Amino acid sequence: MALAGTGAFAEILDGGEVYKYYADGEWRASGSGKSVPIVNPTTRKTQYRVQACTQEEVNKVMEAAKVAQKAWARTPLWKRAELLHKAAAILKEHKAPIAECLVKEIAKPAKDAISEVVRSGDLISYTAEEGVRILGEGKLLVSDSFPGNERNKYCLSSKIPLGVVLAIPPFNYPVNLAVSKIGPALIAGNSLVLKPPTQGAVAALHMVHCFHLAGFPKGLISCVTGKGSEIGDFLTMHPGVNCISFTGGDTGIAISKKAGMVPLQMELGGKDACIVLEDADLDLVAANIVKGGFSYSGQRCTAVKVVLIMESIADAVVEKVNAKLAKLKVGPPEDDSDITPVVTESSANFIEGLVMDAKEKGATFCQEYRREGNLIWPLLLDHVRPDMRIAWEEPFGPVLPVIRINSVEEGIHHCNASNFGLQGCVFTRDINKAILISDAMETGTVQINSAPARGPDHFPFQGLKDSGIGSQGITNSINMMTKVKSTVINLPSPSYTMG
Numbered sequence: 001m002a003l004a005g006t007g008a009f010a011e012i013l014d015g016g017e018v019y020k021y022y023a024d025g026e027w028r029a030s031g032s033g034k035s036v037p038i039v040n041p042t043t044r045k046t047q048y049r050v051q052a053c054t055q056e057e058v059n060k061v062m063e064a065a066k067v068a069q070k071a072w073a074r075t076p077l078w079k080r081a082e083l084l085h086k087a088a089a090i091l092k093e094h095k096a097p098i099a100e101c102l103v104k105e106i107a108k109p110a111k112d113a114i115s116e117v118v119r120s121g122d123l124i125s126y127t128a129e130e131g132v133r134i135l136g137e138g139k140l141l142v143s144d145s146f147p148g149n150e151r152n153k154y155c156l157s158s159k160i161p162l163g164v165v166l167a168i169p170p171f172n173y174p175v176n177l178a179v180s181k182i183g184p185a186l187i188a189g190n191s192l193v194l195k196p197p198t199q200g201a202v203a204a205l206h207m208v209h210c211f212h213l214a215g216f217p218k219g220l221i222s223c224v225t226g227k228g229s230e231i232g233d234f235l236t237m238h239p240g241v242n243c244i245s246f247t248g249g250d251t252g253i254a255i256s257k258k259a260g261m262v263p264l265q266m267e268l269g270g271k272d273a274c275i276v277l278e279d280a281d282l283d284l285v286a287a288n289i290v291k292g293g294f295s296y297s298g299q300r301c302t303a304v305k306v307v308l309i310m311e312s313i314a315d316a317v318v319e320k321v322n323a324k325l326a327k328l329k330v331g332p333p334e335d336d337s338d339i340t341p342v343v344t345e346s347s348a349n350f351i352e353g354l355v356m357d358a359k360e361k362g363a364t365f366c367q368e369y370r371r372e373g374n375l376i377w378p379l380l381l382d383h384v385r386p387d388m389r390i391a392w393e394e395p396f397g398p399v400l401p402v403i404r405i406n407s408v409e410e411g412i413h414h415c416n417a418s419n420f421g422l423q424g425c426v427f428t429r430d431i432n433k434a435i436l437i438s439d440a441m442e443t444g445t446v447q448i449n450s451a452p453a454r455g456p457d458h459f460p461f462q463g464l465k466d467s468g469i470g471s472q473g474i475t476n477s478i479n480m481m482t483k484v485k486s487t488v489i490n491l492p493s494p495s496y497t498m499g
């Protein structure tokens, strides 16, 4: 049942073929007269079209954002939170049409699509509450805590907004990884310009409309569409931008080199390692390798991307994983398949390249390699060696390499030799060993006895090395979208309270 672009969302399409972009509180067609096709990964046919916005339209959006932010900064915290709660409720109320967009644009399984929207509403509400708390207090410092000073100065320090935040989320969570930036930016008193991924842009436009329906001030939130390769640099290098929050691949590394003197929040690629010790619960390991490595067809930055398993238990675990992989449902996202088509043909081709390289170099194929269009059947590659590309590169697909190790040190070495440092996980019944290994792994997060995951969304989430800059997670995102202001009261003479 076609839900996208109808009912409450009809004005985004406005009876046309091309979804409009959002600026100054209204839906607009771009003056470029051009549009960007969004190809359905399952049918490989154009599903939707969005505006190819112009640089002039970006300039106007930035000007409006700057003006709107000044008024928004004078909006009481409770009022900001109230509007965010309203947007969250509207988002959850309309989860069906937004989930339909996720199914059609990024082939997200229907149930996962619904849960992404609900999770996003919960994230917005949690952010509203957290923001009221942490932004509702500051610090008072007295001068005499520093040697040689009397108590004749009071310093009041508080967190104030940065200005205009540019948010750029990736295709695989175009709603959740957008609101994970939008919520913190708004509660902190900033305005927000969103450039959604092309694949996922219509889901993002529907999400933006929920903020529109909630009644946010005109110009405070904008959403410009267009290929990142065409409009991206103009956005990230725009003088009107005071902060960039980006989630995606190594594009983020290039952006960090081009951006001006602005705070950057970068959540980039990952090669999350799963280290399995001999005393691990092998059924737990197998379940987490399958869930961690193959959910959403491996298209998660926190997916398990390499298994480093002690030789003595490798056969047993590989057998258990293969048995579970055989039971996964492979097909279209509408049928709630476990494995659905990857997002683009170029992504499928990249994955195939890694598989063929592994084949040439002698990896053991636990399943026949099978691909139909963008649909790739789950594939476990055993006896992978470090000279194979898949030992190091991020397939972002349902293909998982297993490297057999003979010592924990070997596993830690491989994990730390990666350019990535997002998450990792270790399976063992010995908590002391787990802590030692966690401390040794150069990653932002280590999961003990579970697969890597960003959620729940209030946990700090950060990438080291090429996996990112700064930290996400609701509290850390709110804080990084503020700066500190100090106001010092100077007394004519020292004054001490007598107690």
Ligand SMILES: NC(=O)C1=CN([C@@H]2O[C@H](COP(=O)(O)OP(=O)(O)OC[C@H]3O[C@@H](n4cnc5c(N)ncnc54)[C@H](OP(=O)(O)O)[C@@H]3O)[C@@H](O)[C@H]2O)C=CC1
Pocket (backbone or CB within 6 Å): 168, 169, 170, 171, 172, 173, 195, 196, 197, 198, 199, 226, 227, 228, 229, 231, 232, 233, 235, 236, 247, 248, 249, 250, 251, 252, 255, 267, 268, 269, 270, 300, 301, 394, 396, 422, 463, 467, 468
């Ligand atoms: N660390 C994390 O939390 C996450 C990391 N990722 C990583 O992202 C990658 C897959 O996501 P994907 O969307 O393909 O990543 P990309 O880096 O290709 O794109 C991310 C976003 O950047 C935009 N973009 C592209 N080029 C530019 C540019 N020059 N300037 C500004 N923005 C630009 C894209 O727009 P457009 O779509 O129009 O090109 C998209 O909105 C994987 O490497 C994955 O590991 C994904 C999710 C979460």
Ligand SMILES: O=C(O)[C@H](O)COP(=O)(O)O
Pocket (backbone or CB within 6 Å): 172, 173, 299, 300, 301, 302, 303, 452, 453, 454, 455
């Ligand atoms: O980047 C991703 O792919 C998401 O951040 C993963 O989120 P999740 O681990 O909660 O699915």
